[in-house]
């Protein structure tokens with residue numbers, strides 16, 4: 001299987017501090033990864049590398065076969081092949097734009113509306129993705145008026161619009177209520193198990209948000225990888241405790257995970 005993402009000895013240094021510190025990690029086609037780690041660990045920085053918006057200070061990053069900064073690599077050709085849904089994106093999008101327009105503009109790699117007619121086929125695709133995310137009733141609503149959960153679902157539909165080979169999700173379930181989280185986990189699970197869906201990397205803070213169909217986990221702490229590999233072996237109480245720096249127990253029930261601290265004695 002070919003590599004979707006390959007980081008070799010990658011560091012990202014800002015103000016003399018390594019935000020990502022000597023990381024080597026590869027994501028193969030068909031794998032769906034979850035990234036776990038405390039606040040400030042470097043999770044979003046890893047996604048920014050994977051999205052080609054951030055270049056390594058040291059080491060090499062190869063995304064979908066293209067080496068960042070390499071001869072012959074054009075990031076403007078690479079970026080439409082990668083879908084990114086994160087909070088940073090939500091802030092860049094015009095609040096007055098409708099939900100349908102918000103998703104449609106992704107097809108043209110822009111954050112603002114374009115005043116020419118979109119192809120009918122694009123509109124059909126946008127509607128289909130929004131439908132898959134349960135947003136059909138909101139097509140004409142202004143993006144700025146959406147609730148957190150509705151905004152998250154719109155952003156995922158938007159990230160799917162360019163038919164990406166790699167889909168990056170930064171805390172897609174943050175801020176959702178229990179019903180909203182379960183709904184999103186179900187939809188992500190469906191996507192993760194779809195053989196035609198893109199490779200996926202999802203950052204989350206809670207193992208409860210890991211949808212069935214995700215295959216691998218990476219744990220990061222202070223910019224360094226603590227564990228990376230298949231979910232069954234790496235998502236252990238030991239690794240999670242080391243990652244978050246306190247004793248934790250991970251339980252695996254059916255196809256879902258939960259984690260909690262040790263009971264008070």
Ligand SMILES: Nc1ncnc2c1ncn2[C@@H]1O[C@H](COP(=O)(O)OP(=O)(O)OP(=O)(O)O)[C@@H](O)[C@H]1O
Nearest residue numbers: 014015019037038039040041042043044045046205
């Ligand atoms: N441009 C920058 N210059 C300096 N420091 C930065 C820059 N961008 C991020 N950082 C720092 O790098 C560290 C890692 O940031 P990052 O956003 O990757 O963390 P994270 O794991 O996503 O955290 P969170 O769970 O809070 O979202 C943080 O300490 C952050 O303050």
Ligand SMILES: [Mg+2]
Nearest residue numbers: 043044045170
């Ligand atoms: Mg983050």
